[in-house]
Amino acid sequence: MDTSLQISFGMAFSSMSMQSQMLDDFLLINQFSSFEFPWEIIFPAGQYLSILSIPDKVRKLNKSLICGGIMEERLTCEIPFADEKMRQHFTQQLISALKKLSQVHVYIASLECPLENIIGDETATASLQEILRAVAPILISENMILLLPLRMPSNIAPDVVKFLRDTMIPNIKLRLDIHPWDLHSVKNPEIMAGRLNFETKVITFRYDADCGYKIKKTHLAPVRV
Numbered sequence: 001m002d003t004s005l006q007i008s009f010g011m012a013f014s015s016m017s018m019q020s021q022m023l024d025d026f027l028l029i030n031q032f033s034s035f036e037f038p039w040e041i042i043f044p045a046g047q048y049l050s051i052l053s054i055p056d057k058v059r060k061l062n063k064s065l066i067c068g069g070i071m072e073e074r075l076t077c078e079i080p081f082a083d084e085k086m087r088q089h090f091t092q093q094l095i096s097a098l099k100k101l102s103q104v105h106v107y108i109a110s111l112e113c114p115l116e117n118i119i120g121d122e123t124a125t126a127s128l129q130e131i132l133r134a135v136a137p138i139l140i141s142e143n144m145i146l147l148l149p150l151r152m153p154s155n156i157a158p159d160v161v162k163f164l165r166d167t168m169i170p171n172i173k174l175r176l177d178i179h180p181w182d183l184h185s186v187k188n189p190e191i192m193a194g195r196l197n198f199e200t201k202v203i204t205f206r207y208d209a210d211c212g213y214k215i216k217k218t219h220l221a222p223v224r225v
Helices: 054-060 073-081 084-103 122-141 157-167 180-185 194-198
Strands: 010-012 034-038 064-068 108-110 145-152 172-178 200-205
Touching: 010 064, 054 064, 073 084, 073 122, 084 108, 084 122, 108 200, 122 145, 122 157, 122 172, 145 200, 157 172, 157 194, 194 200
Parallel strands: 010 034, 034 064, 064 108, 108 145, 145 172, 172 200
Antiparallel strands: none
16 A cells, blocks of 8 residues: 555444434544535534534544535435436536535535446446536536445456546546455455555445444455555
8 A cells, every 4th residue: 555645534424324413522533534424414404503514613623524425325326227307307416416515615425326236237337427427527626526336345346447437537436335244255355456446535344333343453454445
């Protein structure tokens, strides 16, 4: 790993169903320099009694913020398979959401469209590329990064690399969602990402703490990106 790279370590709250009022203590943990919050916490619909919003708080603490799930997840998963009218409407909503994020200085967001569900379907792949190319101008003008999730381990890494190269948008990056308890089936986990390391911006480790799972050094060590 190139030690000259700046690496942020933090928590991904997007799948934890935590209330905004419960997050303040986590923001003060010195070891965390990055946080992933869902759209509903960055832009709460209800009344959150605080002087500062979450983006303001994170910025004041000199930490980075990622929007996890910029659009509704179930819709996002289905939109590459939808008709043209629905895709166009979704694209306009996505552009508006990106503009709103840039206004509060949030420049990284995840589009919850799992690539393992898309790659291999030519029509869905073309539809996703169409959407990404439509939002490229706002990404470039605002210097934003849009993340696409890929579950790891994965056997479609070469196809994902080809997809990103064909799309030709440098502001589209990967979020590798690593499921540590699936790594036992990987012969060489230290090289499982292949050339994806050039396309990756964020790595998350997904596990169920309620089942007694804990992240171990043996899970972290093989990851090379």
